[in-house]
Amino acid sequence: MFRRFRSDVIESLKKFDVDERFVRESEHADLACTIAFKIAKERGEKPQDVAEEIASQLSIESEYIGSVEVVNGYINFFASLEFLEDTVNFILDSDENYGSLNLGGEVLIEHTSANPDGPLHIGHIRNSIIGDILARMFRKAGIDVTTHYYVNDMGRQIALTVLGIEKFGISNEKPDHAVAKAYIAINRYLEEHPEERDRIERKVEELMKSYEEGDEKTIELFRDVVNRALEGAKETLRNLNISHDEYVWESEFIRNNYVDRIISMLDERGLIRKNGAWTVDLSDLGYEKEVVIRRENGTTLYVTRDLAYHLWKNENFERFINILGSDHKLIANQLSDILKLIGLKPPEIVFFEFVSLPEGSMSTRKGKFISADELIDRVYREAYEIIKNREFSKEEKKDVAKAVAVGALRYDFIRVSPEKPITFDWKKALDFERQTASYIQYSHARACSILRKAVSEGMPDLEFAAELCTPLERKLVMLLSKFSAVVERVVKELRPNIFADYVMDVAMNFNDFYTQHPVLKAETELRMHRLAIVDACRIVLRNGLELLGIEPLERM
RNA sequence: GGACCCGUAGCCUAGCAUGGAUAAGGCGGCAGCCUCCUAAGCUGCAGAUCGCGGGUUCAAAUCCCGCCGGGUCCGCCA
Numbered sequence: 001m002f003r004r005f006r007s008d009v010i011e012s013l014k015k016f017d018v019d020e021r022f023v024r025e026s027e028h029a030d031l032a033c034t035i036a037f038k039i040a041k042e043r044g045e046k047p048q049d050v051a052e053e054i055a056s057q058l059s060i061e062s063e064y065i066g067s068v069e070v071v072n073g074y075i076n077f078f079a080s081l082e083f084l085e086d087t088v089n090f091i092l093d094s095d096e097n098y099g100s101l102n103l104g105g106e107v108l109i110e111h112t113s114a115n116p117d118g119p120l121h122i123g124h125i126r127n128s129i130i131g132d133i134l135a136r137m138f139r140k141a142g143i144d145v146t147t148h149y150y151v152n153d154m155g156r157q158i159a160l161t162v163l164g165i166e167k168f169g170i171s172n173e174k175p176d177h178a179v180a181k182a183y184i185a186i187n188r189y190l191e192e193h194p195e196e197r198d199r200i201e202r203k204v205e206e207l208m209k210s211y212e213e214g215d216e217k218t219i220e221l222f223r224d225v226v227n228r229a230l231e232g233a234k235e236t237l238r239n240l241n242i243s244h245d246e247y248v249w250e251s252e253f254i255r256n257n258y259v260d261r262i263i264s265m266l267d268e269r270g271l272i273r274k275n276g277a278w279t280v281d282l283s284d285l286g287y288e289k290e291v292v293i294r295r296e297n298g299t300t301l302y303v304t305r306d307l308a309y310h311l312w313k314n315e316n317f318e319r320f321i322n323i324l325g326s327d328h329k330l331i332a333n334q335l336s337d338i339l340k341l342i343g344l345k346p347p348e349i350v351f352f353e354f355v356s357l358p359e360g361s362m363s364t365r366k367g368k369f370i371s372a373d374e375l376i377d378r379v380y381r382e383a384y385e386i387i388k389n390r391e392f393s394k395e396e397k398k399d400v401a402k403a404v405a406v407g408a409l410r411y412d413f414i415r416v417s418p419e420k421p422i423t424f425d426w427k428k429a430l431d432f433e434r435q436t437a438s439y440i441q442y443s444h445a446r447a448c449s450i451l452r453k454a455v456s457e458g459m460p461d462l463e464f465a466a467e468l469c470t471p472l473e474r475k476l477v478m479l480l481s482k483f484s485a486v487v488e489r490v491v492k493e494l495r496p497n498i499f500a501d502y503v504m505d506v507a508m509n510f511n512d513f514y515t516q517h518p519v520l521k522a523e524t525e526l527r528m529h530r531l532a533i534v535d536a537c538r539i540v541l542r543n544g545l546e547l548l549g550i551e552p553l554e555r556m
Numbered sequence: 557g558g559a560c561c562c563g564u565a566g567c568c569u570a571g572c573a574u575g576g577a578u579a580a581g582g583c584g585g586c587a588g589c590c591u592c593c594u595a596a597g598c599u600g601c602a603g604a605u606c607g608c609g610g611g612u613u614c615a616a617a618u619c620c621c622g623c624c625g626g627g628u629c630c631g632c633c634a
Contacts, residue, residue, distance in 0.1 A: 020574090021574045022574085024574085026577085027577090027580090028577065032577090034576065037575095037576065037614095037615090040614095041613095041614080047576090047614095071577075072576090072577050073576085073577085074576085074577065115634065152634060154634090155633075155634050156633055156634070157633085157634075276632080277632050278632095279632090286559085287559095287630095288558075288559090288630070289630070289631095292631085292632050293632095294632085295632040296632060297632080299632090301632070301633080301634085302633075302634050303634090306634095325628090326560075326561065326627085326628055326629080327628055327629060327634095328629090328634090329559090329560060329561085329628080329629065330559080330560085330628095330629050330630065331629090331634085333560095351560095351561085353561065353562070353627075353628080354627070354628070356627080361627085361628090386596070387596090404596085415569075415570090416568090416569065416570090417569090417570085419561060419562070420561090420562065420569085421561080421562060421626080421627055421628090425568090428567095428568075428583085431583080432596065433583080433596075434568085434582055434583050436582090436596095438596055439582095439596070439597090441596085442594080442596050442597075443597090445594070445596090446593080446594060446597085449593065449594060450593050450594095451593095452593095453593060454593085493573080497570085498570095501570065501581090504581085504582095505581090508581080511597060511598075512598080514593080514597080514598090515589095515597070515598050515599085516598090518592075518593070519593060520593050521592070521593075534593090555594085556594085556596075
């Protein structure tokens with residue numbers, strides 16, 4: 001709805017050459033236009049005078065523009081009562097579809113893609129959560145989404161883990177944790193027995209070579225490790241409300257010839273230097289070192305297979321987005337540039353900074369990490385503590401604690417912009433007394449509770465009346481109208497934290513409304529008006545939480 | 557050494573792309589609010605030279621240059 005209002009405002013300013021850059025949201029108006037500053041500068045006049053002149057010449061045809069004011073050179077637009085009314089009625093009618101867009105198109109989102117050498121840790125899930133929420137936002141925007149987990153099954157660590165299991169066996173715990181144990185054990189062994197390094201290094205190389213060449217026995221060994229790790233990761237992701245449409249193994253691109261194809265594409269254009277190893281020279285683009293795409297022993301590297309994967313993406317999708325840790329910046333940029341050199345489309349990439357522990361960065365290899373499983377479990381127990389004395393059944397207590405815990409985790413990771421580094425802090429992770437998902441869930445539960453009570457007391461009718469709006473109610477409804485505008489922005493800018501902020505904003509304003517405006521105690525007309533607002537808020541909060549992958553509880 | 561990212565109240569963060577109206581929210585601190593729709597809530601107060609120094613501009617947290625502090629990357633690893 002807000003998108004309509006905005007385009008109507010821009011339309012009214014069209015003859016002054018105004019585009020969306022000069023029309024912005026503001027605390028002083030529903031939309032404020034800053035074009036007068038620019039024109040005043042060109043003409044050497046005062047912004048205020050120019051603004052007044054423009055305001056007197058507006059061509060307002062939209063019934064959604066209620067009034068226009070000029071203050072300090074700003075041209076301030078206010079939405080009309082019709083706009084508020086249409087907004088609330090539209091929300092009530094659209095219900096679960098409110099906020100949807102019809103942008104069309106398709107997109108592939110690759111996220112998580114952690115090495116299958118152990119459980120997902122709290123750094124990986126920043127990736128998963130960004131990717132999952134982006135996928136949900138794209139779907140809401142009416143874009144066809146496919147999600148991929150790219151499985152690095154050809155890595156050195158997998159070969160090492162195979163040796164680790166051979167030497168130390170594998171434990172009975174959750175399979176991804178068991179894999180990590182073997183991986184950590186062999187690394188420690190290597191550390192303690194430097195004399196063994198050469199021998200094990202040779203075995204690793206042999207294993208990698210025969211895996212790449214398709215040796216049955218080796219394939220079995222590698223698949224066993226990878227499947228164990230993946231099985232555990234899937235369970236963790238399921239607990240976080242995350243699922244992938246497909247798991248794509250990088251070895252597939254060896255077997256289906258995409259690797260050969262991408263190499264000959266590069267070769268045909270004379271981009272490969274063959275001095276023992278095969279390399280691509282990117283020094284014209286400012287890269288210091290050549291990119292190696294084939295080892296001297298004939299095997300390929302991660303980047304080679306990734307190149308092949310992206311050839312496949314080019315053939316199958318019009319848009320593809322990768323979520324990557326910032327440690328991949330160099331290699332990902334090299335990948336993009338190589339793709340461009342052979343006329344292929346590079347991926348769109350969302351980089352995120354590291355999640356580190358107070359004592360430093362995490363390392364699966366050294367066993368220095370906090371697993372997502374451990375985090376989920378501890379946050380769950382903390383949430384359970386809070387509600388254990390409430391009058392819920394045991395089952396319901398578990399469900400509520402689970403929903404609150406997962407919500408808190410997801411919200412904590414998504415609310416900060418991807419480019420900010422995060423230092424993990426147990427105390428904060430376990431603290432619910434602050435701006436977090438449970439605050440939003442609570443607001444939603446409150447709205448549900450009022451509505452429930454209204455029905456049980458025999459007054460279920462809703463009827464929004466714009467002229468009855470208090471300033472706070474007006475502000476709330478304007479906020480509600482912005483849902484799809486925010487969805488559009490996130491999809492365009494690939495910044496899901498904006499949406500987390502939006503939902504929080506709605507929740508805060510709803511809580512303000514809640515404390516200041518009695519609903520069920522108000523007389524009939526006002527009660528119906530406020531019930532309509534409550535229901536509209538409920539819908540926005542519920543749809544918003546679902547987009548964030550957080551369960552909208554009706555009681556808590 | 558080179559490249560990229562971050563630096564906003566005691567703490568965590570928004571705002572920076574597209575420069576504009578008193579720099580926004582939370583935690584923590586202090587003072588209050590439950591005969592009333594869930595107090596996982598609300599109100600008020602205190603708390604900021606927007607890392608530092610220059611520059612551009614009528615106007616800079618936002619753009620440019622330099623510096624400082626923190627992180628990441630620079631493997632025939634992934």
